[in-house]
Amino acid sequence: MDFRFTDEQEMLRDGVGKFLEKSYDFDTRQKLVRSDDPWSASAWEQFAEFGLLALPFSEERGGLGGSVTDCVAFAELFGKHLVVEPYASAILLAGAALAEADGDAAAAWLEKAMSGEAVVAFAYEEGRGTAARDLISMVATPSGDGFTLSGEKRLVHAGAEAAAIVVVARKGEGGPLGFFLVEAGTKGCDTRQYTTVDGRSAANIRFDGTPAEELVGAADAMDAILAKAVIVQCAEAVGAMGALVSITADYAMTRKQFGVPIATFQAVAHRLADMKIAYTKARATLIYTTALAESGQAGPRDLAILKGQTGKLGKAVGEAAIQTHGGVGMTDELSVSHYHKRLLACDAQFGDHSYHLRRVGQG
């Protein structure tokens, strides 16, 4: 057993970390979030240069053949810097579906996604209940040599900006789930763009008889695609938790009330201790589950443990960080509230902690 990152992974972390320290400090990030740009084009370019956009894909597909551990290695840093670029949506989800599909169209879109030339979004959520895949109700109806989609998808990250969208829908009423490709500008798409509480660009998209093409062959890989995205999303959450623990500890050591640092009050000290325990626990589960996944042994229960624990512990850490900061923790100006909102967003997507912990309880 060895749960350390390899030298190459440490080098990748080092490079990505240095770049983010330099060009993605919190103030720069806040300027970006408040601007009209949905994310930073130059950061995306830089990610492409680091190879991150091509990293998870096999060499036959033109990728770099990276593992899930490679992604986890830098995703913790994405969490630490509250990166708003649509990496999960465009690369880990949509990109992965394209990589598994047959045909020239999929290959062409994947190439564009990997080079950073185009962003492809991923439309999965339908709001309430979609934590269970059974409840996905959007239907793709056969039509001519393709399909048409009808229904609404929610929280599609980069949905308004994407050049194409990979949509998860049922092949015919009550049929199996499949992936379908819709190019931007196709008729019958009503897109409402918004910014999420954690500063990312998303959209609700209503499809109304929208022509779509099936990504043949990709559906078999659905479990694997979602599993990997969930692990990487948990890595982001763990990165955010780590940042909160150190920011909060630093604050508590310097903030004085009653003539002493508040960290000397037992109520505060014990809360800091609990935050550290929560972070360490979540990180241990993250690293262990990543190793399981890399060796092909991570089952649904392992993933539910990871997602459930990260969601629950992340929320607890965020709430503790705000409470420890007192009034300043309640402001938009401080990073603390933004970390908490990212943790809330990570928890909510793909089923929140109560859903996943209950699945664990089902045995």
Next chain:
Amino acid sequence: MNIDFAPELEAFRAEVAEFFATAPTPAIREAGRKTTSVFAPFKECQEWHRILFEKGWVAPHWPEEYGGTGWSVEQRFIFAEEYRKADLPPLLPQSLGMVGPLLIDIGTQEQKERYLPGILNGDDFWAQGYSEPNSGSDLASLSCRAVPDGDDYIINGSKIWTTYAHHANRMFLLVRTSTEGKKQQGITFLLLDRVDYPGMEIRPIIGLDGCPEQCEVFFEDCRVPQSGRVGAENDGWSVAKHLLKHERGGGNAASPTLMRYCERARQAAAETLSPFGGTLADDPVFQRDMGELEADIASLAHFEKLAISGHEIANDPAFPSMNKTMNSELVQRASTMMAELSGVDGMARQLEALRVGSNVEPLGSEFDLISMPLYLNSRATTIYAGSNEVQRDLIARTVGS
């Protein structure tokens, strides 16, 4: 013991319900539904304040001679219940709940005559200037300085977290008038009859829910009249302690609001598919969570009813701190439940749709529109009015005595 309300109270309940069904304007109703904080949207809240004033119902907890209603405790409870059922915006606490009762208790005759009418009819809105950047929990360490000069004080320093100061036309504050002796002994309580004195500046702070609610207030050689002093110079700490009773204990029962949150959550759960089959309302895990929350809220309601009926529970020295702790933590639990029910549908930042009178359609239901801002905003309930850590210290001191 007797649990029953007199039968004539049913007529009173009907009268209150009828008024609440007819008097509020649509904008006031909208503000009530879109209240995502203990502080309701300002403009509509003040309009509603005026309507209640004209009806004579704005200050049920005040003595009758000062404009109170003279209602029995049961009537006051019924009023609070009907108020919440109608989803009306809660009135802002600083004026009617804090400075008003303070002046009634210990203001001079002149201060009462000058200020109580505006507090009652809603012409005036008072901001509370206690906290400073370096003085939060340890309020006695405050350093905003007031130096006597003729009939005036000259103030230098700053205040922070002053809720709705950007809407206020008056302000009460604590200032340091002496640095001798114990910290508590050099503080003075001042009323400012306006907030646009030369040398005074108010800057809103954006909160984590994206809305400006608190403010910073800066004083630079700001000259204000000494006639605004309540109590003696350097005796402001005891004045503030007196006011605190009103702030933490409060004449207002919190349980009706909390029950309303639970009703909304139940309704949302009934409309939400459970990933485990049926709707969430049928889900045993939801039922257990909801049960725990509602049972705790019920206990708070029992505690509040005992207290307003004059039971000795309210004479417990820890009463205000226990009340504040229970109430604030339940607000957080209820709003957490709401935000979790919204799930991904609560993730959109919809500041425009949240504004009263907005013509921007919310992306989803009204429940989803308010659940996340309410959850985020309620993180503050365990911080303000004395953080819950500080409250627990106070409660602990009374255990075993």
